[in-house]
Amino acid sequence: MRGRRVLAKLPAATALFALAANPAFAATSGNLIVGGDGEAGTCTTDWSAVTTVPGWTVTQGNPSVACYSIGSFSTPAGATPGRAFIADGPYGDSALRQVVDVSSAAAAIDGGGVSFNLSGWLGGYGAYNGQAVLTASFLDAAGKPLGNPAQLSGVNASARGSQSGFLARATTGAVPAGTRSIAVLLQFTDTSASYNIGYADNLSLTLSTPVNAPSLRPPSSNVPAFDHVFVIMMENTDYAQVIGDTTNAPYINSLANQGVLLVNHSGVYHPSDENYLAIAGGDTFVKGAIYYPNIHVTASSIADEIEAKGKTWKAYEQGMGTPCNTSNNNDSYYEPDDAPFINFSNIASDPTRCAAHLVDTNQLSADLQSAATTPNFAWIAADDYYDGEASGNGSATSLKTQDGWLKQTLQPIFNSPAWTTQRSLVVLTWDESASSSGNHIATVLLGSQGLVRAGKTSNASYNHYSIGRTIEAALGLGALTANDQYGQPINDAFVATSGTGAASLSTTMPSISKGQFIAFAFDTPFAQVSAKNWIGIYPQGGSPGHGSSTSWQYTPAASGTATFDTSGLAPGNYTAWYCNNDGYTVIAGPVSFTVH
Template sequence: MKKWHGTALRAALLVITAYPISVIAAAAPTTYSGVNLLVDGDGEAAACTPDWEAVTTVPGWTVLQGNPSAVCYSVGDFTTPSTPARGNAFIAAGPYGNSALTQTVDVSMASAAIDAGTTTYTLSGWLGGYEYYGAYTQVSATFLDANGLPLGSAAQMPTVTASQRNYSNAFLARSISNTLPKGTRSIMVLVQFLDSPDDSYNDSYADNLSLTLSTPVPAPVLTAPVSTVPKYDHVFLVMMENTSFDEVIGDTTDAPFMNSLANRGTLLMGYSGTYHPSDQNYLAITGGSNFDEGAIYYPNIHVTTANLGDSLEAVGKTWKGYGQGMGTPCNTTNTYDSEFEADELPFINFTDISNNLPRCQVHLFDTTQLTSDLQSAATTPNFAWLAADDYYDGEAPGDGSSLSLQVQDGWLKQTLQPIFNSPAWTSQRSLLVLTWDESSDPLAFPELGNHIATILVDSQGLVRPGYGSSVSYNHFSTGRTIEQALGLPAFTANDAYATPINDAFAPAPATPTSTTPTLTAAISTVPQGANIVFNYSTTSATSSATNWVGIYSAGDTPGSEASVIWQAVPTANGNVAFNTSSLSPGNYTAYLLYNNGYSTLAGPVNFSVSR
């Protein structure tokens, strides 16, 4: 946790101010032609980040890939078009390689005019990049019928190359206009931030994105994503350290308990951290922001805004942080444990707790206190943050190494089993979230997206068992899910507009309806750059941590030809999403494969990628 693996250390900010939630008027939408139908196409709906390494939520958009973020223009000297007036922010690829986001606009109110064949659209925006880097932004619109199926080819805005912007930090205006296809009922706008093959980082940007029609349609209103997270009596959160998804998931030799949790609950397969190094990831959950810039740790972080503890107390709920090796309540030194670090319990970074010793002492405890608190549901806090010391959280033994996994696995089994046996778990609604702060080396491999595992398990069967989700989530999503589970408000736009982890709680049959493995796709044609999503299920005999779904060119088969792209599916059932940016338009086939691809379980599933 206390390492800075990559770029030069930034200047320390000693007093932090949180990014506030934007106030968006909720007036009834007006209806007129020429209105921009894209919400937050300029990245101004929330506070931007002045830190290239930080991830933020971009309100109004659904993330399909990576970690696109709203970045302040103050990060560099950029040339922009003269109109419209430049704001404070632009939308960037984010710090972890290729990314993509989308919005789908309902235009069914204008169906009569559209079907008359006289309605036109204009898709426009500023597209930019950084110096000589070849990364570029691609913006397209796909016109969908009443069944959500594409009508013809997608319309694509012209891109901006490095040479067109004279190899400088610049944005150029781009647009495309045409007649809407008859039958259009919705329009999917897809923004892809794409890297050139020789670049390690993605330096592509967009601003002032706009979609307008020539016929009257309702103006959009920014709203937070819908939540289907159920209410819980207790939420337990555990954050381990510096371990990549692929290091822990599937390693049943070194990490049998952690993998058993993934099989018992829901595994998030598209989850990432929001920063590097560590502490900002902790703060993202407890305060809705990365807050600080660079490798700064306790006692040099002083967050003056509200935190999760404040929100819990405001609604009459109890909370505690349990830190291995803390010894006496609110001890901030390693007097009792040489590997103890106070900021493993992130509440200590908030001044209304760190500067109030009596308050701190009734909320931050050694993990030994947990045994007493679990004796009854009444003494078990509504929210508990559990933290191993710097050895047992996996950092000191080697950041995701075999030894690191073994010590993490042993500590988690010893610590979590008493929770599973407690009255709070057996008689009330309790939720466990197990996550990691960041991958073992996110800056060395940015294209991997700071990919970490996150597992949800609950006590009353509300979490899908053995389920794998490929939805793009991060620590802001976990913060929002905890807020929804315990009835708490959001802190900033980052958590307010983050997608809650809804599909972990979606209804699902207790047992597969089929006695054989299955692989299906909800749609058979997708525009290039969009996601193709497959639902899969296995049986008890064919479920394996080394199963995967592979995509093959039409006519190719597993064993005779190599897959074009593939992803592991280590859970018994779930969904897996493939971004089709790397797939040329044409026909493809998908298979569900067993035990590292040696046997076909299900398939073929045929689909096509359209231009």
């Protein structure tokens, strides 16, 4: 385990390799990067866990905030690390973005002479070449790039002496006239060899003129108020197993076509129960394959927030029998923790409270008879056979089993007074993928009274903390941890986005220096998503099917950030193209850029 290794600090000579900030630079703006040190996050001491990174929007992968106590890391000479740093997370390359508004300094910037300083600690793990890349792109009022981006990179294994730790990097330059915002992109690249092997901390962007300083705030929410929220979590099924299989899962796919399908939704842990806890408590709390009765969470849960607001809740579990029953005498596949609340000590240790809220799914039909008896929040759990696990982990048999149970369970909700006369939301999700790679799972939102967009897909990056944040917004609840407080609410399930529905490819870096990393943002409609979609770079005049690409990579997600190292490109003009399914069918592009 990485967290158990003790690694020596880098020698002083190696530390001197770090680039120091220009001593003549006079910064008067303060740090314009929000959350560049990870200190506001709930840091984890579990390399397998995903946490929310406050202040940033995730555009690729599942980055996390890690505690320094997770291992031993060298830091720049004379510097004292804080509590936490940002890492690439457990599922490979990742990217985060924020846009800094500098329009308050427009007059000074347009007058010339305003400088910037971009700095940070970049690092990685041991002999792995995973590294962080920090880029600042200067944008005009229309969001178009100006001049060359500023970039920090190069802290690979060789630069670190194959040690785990950080080196300081900094660069300065002139802010182009006309700049009104600065797009800051933090990428973790070359991380496929392992997990959590690229690190960043103490990221800073300052200008030599006063700028209205941004502050850390939770992402804005467009989630409407709901009277009832129903959560159903199935198990152990890959996104690709269920979505599109209309033979074995026709009902599930019909739901995806009726509501909003989250195309880029991931679990926050592998294996199972930590994902349940992430929604119910805003944290994974435990490590590894820990299950009831060995989980004892003393923190508050969403149930406490619901009761504090004077609202009602119940967890309905197939096979429970009598309320708060924890034995499986009635159903050999019944597991008490298929609804997470039995893991919270203030519920498990209170028999009266437990019996009032944890009941068998047989009770659901009676409670649905009127809106008044339908709880404001309901967690509905199949037993381990019908939730897809014991029936085959996303196999054809498993999908048929899940599909039948969901149809039998959800149709009464859709026919109930709570649905037909009040504002109700259904969130159908899975705990984890059948395979651990990527932990990509399906999630569907459906709503009554026209509150959820119908027949849409979302390409935004979400995870189980986003579900928790959305439930809190829907019921007017407070946050439990930084994970749900700063988690991205699933806004585009409720509000139309500005997208055209067409595939797109873009960059904020049309002019770069040789050796810099160039990043492309890509997005494609659900119908064009393929594990073998790819982006290729061609010399000017070349294109897919006409000449060879100088560099290319697969982009299996519906949207994200693709990063290319330009050290192998000769100075000149290039175009990037986004192509479908291992072929030369262009779905977006060309995007032109120049290497100097």
